[in-house]
Amino acid sequence: MKFAIQINASPYQSNAGLDAYYFIQSALNSQHEILRVFFYKEGIYHAFRYALPPDDESKFNRNWTELAEQRGIDLVVCISAAQRRGLLCEDEARRQGKQDNDLAGGFRIGGLGLWVEATLQADRCIVFG
Amino acid sequence: MKSYLFVMRRPPNLGNHVQETLDMILTMAAFDQAVSVLFADDGVLQLKAGQNQAALSLKETSAIFNALPVYEVNSLYVEAESLKSRGLAPADLILPAQAIERIKISELMKRFQVIIPD
Numbered sequence: 001m002k003f004a005i006q007i008n009a010s011p012y013q014s015n016a017g018l019d020a021y022y023f024i025q026s027a028l029n030s031q032h033e034i035l036r037v038f039f040y041k042e043g044i045y046h047a048f049r050y051a052l053p054p055d056d057e058s059k060f061n062r063n064w065t066e067l068a069e070q071r072g073i074d075l076v077v078c079i080s081a082a083q084r085r086g087l088l089c090e091d092e093a094r095r096q097g098k099q100d101n102d103l104a105g106g107f108r109i110g111g112l113g114l115w116v117e118a119t120l121q122a123d124r125c126i127v128f129g
Numbered sequence: 130m131k132s133y134l135f136v137m138r139r140p141p142n143l144g145n146h147v148q149e150t151l152d153m154i155l156t157m158a159a160f161d162q163a164v165s166v167l168f169a170d171d172g173v174l175q176l177k178a179g180q181n182q183a184a185l186s187l188k189e190t191s192a193i194f195n196a197l198p199v200y201e202v203n204s205l206y207v208e209a210e211s212l213k214s215r216g217l218a219p220a221d222l223i224l225p226a227q228a229i230e231r232i233k234i235s236e237l238m239k240r241f242q243v244i245i246p247d
Contacts, residue, residue, distance in 0.1 A: 006245075040149065040153070041146060041149050080152065081149060111156075112152065112153055112156040113156065113160065115153070115156075116156055116157055116160045116162070119131065119133075119243055120131060120162075125243050125245065127245055127246055
């Protein structure tokens with residue numbers, strides 16, 4: 001089965017991101033397909049490159065990066081939700097006259113159209129948070 | 130084309146979640162999908178007329194809600210019990226919405242391929 005996943009809660013606001021992460025791993029291990037994970041609203045806080053929790057805490061952004069690298073999952077961060085919260089990818093930062101790249105590895109910036117596309121191709125759409 | 134039902138259950142004016150859900154609704158509609166919206170629980174308050182959001186430094190969502198018909202989002206539903214328990218009548222809302230009894234909600238939901246919460 002093909003899944004489209006949306007995550008709307010930040011890492012420390014609720015366990016929604018963690019629930020999504022475990023759901024995705026279970027789905028993949030059961031031979032399902034994750035078409036795309038779309039980070040929207042407060043969910044964009046999962047994609048900050050410089051989130052540095054203490055050593056004895058879970059590294060949520062690194063978990064996502066590893067998931068993208070190891071399983072080839074498409075992690076898309078909504079551009080409008082990201083920009084209003086101060087998460088700029090390298091291109092956008094340059095356009096704004098900044099020298100920054102806030103986006104953690106494995107994520108890409110995209111528009112809501114990518115979420116629409118994923119829901120059209122998916123058998124099931126699940127929203128976390 | 131797919132049929133989508135957005136289920137708005139959260140109160141307005143707590144952050145910008147209504148605005149961001151509306152962005153998603155308008156994008157779906159702009160991609161020519163069949164979009165309907167159900168308001169239930171505190172979500173019915175999102176449609177209440179006479180909110181002065183500018184005074185709270187929040188974006189006026191009524192202007193975005195009023196754009197829904199322009200995007201051909203015309204199927205709006207409101208749960209009758211949610212409206213009544215908050216002292217509201219359909220005339221208090223900024224857009225015409227069809228009142229649905231709570232017992233009929235699951236029947237309504239079965240008509241859609243994708244259901245998205247706010």
